[in-house]
Amino acid sequence: MDKLYIDKVLAGDLYAFNYFLKTYKDMAYSVAISIVKQEHLAEEIVQDAFMICYQSLKNFKGESKFSTWLYRIVVNCAFGTLRKMKSDVQEFDLATHDVSFDESAFQLLQNKEREYFVQQALMKLSPNEALALRLFYLEELSVQEVREVTGWTETNIKTILHRGRKNLYRVLSKIMKGEYDGIRR
DSSP states (O other): OEEEEEEEHHHTTTTGGHHHHHHHHHHHHHHHHHHOOOHHHHHHHHHHHHHHHHHGGGGSSSOHHHHHHHHHHHHHHHHHHHHHHSSSOOEEEEEOOOOOTTOOHHHHHHHHHHHHHHHHHHHHHHEEEEEEHHIIIIOEEEEHHHHHHHHOOHHHHHHHHHHHHHHHHHHHHHHHTTOOSOOOO
């Protein structure tokens, strides 16, 4: 489906790019917020990434999935923004949900609470760990796809995932016990 819309955009159909915006904006935002941890910066990064994507679409060779190529642009923009800022990343509570309408109110509350704590813990992790965990576990990308998005080696990804899981467990444990000191590690 992506190929069809790529061809339309390249043929001059300005409205065909809306397909990419609608299809990939949420994931692009999720990737950006994992890295920069600030809502307004993540929104700007996503806008910048889609502009770069639109302007560079003719350079897309199709050697990987379009989504992988786009997410790589988002990752580059996000880490570029962090380099420019050179200051501490501030915390942001990401309250998103993706639940079925037929769940009971109690189940819905449990799911929201679980997601809230996972998001809180991800915000406490380093940008690399948060990004790797989000891409691999939440977005269910393969190690190969994570490699294509981040440019990291397979060994590095596995190491970051291992450390990220350990740190996520440590942070979640402290959050659940009410012991988290608020210092980002």
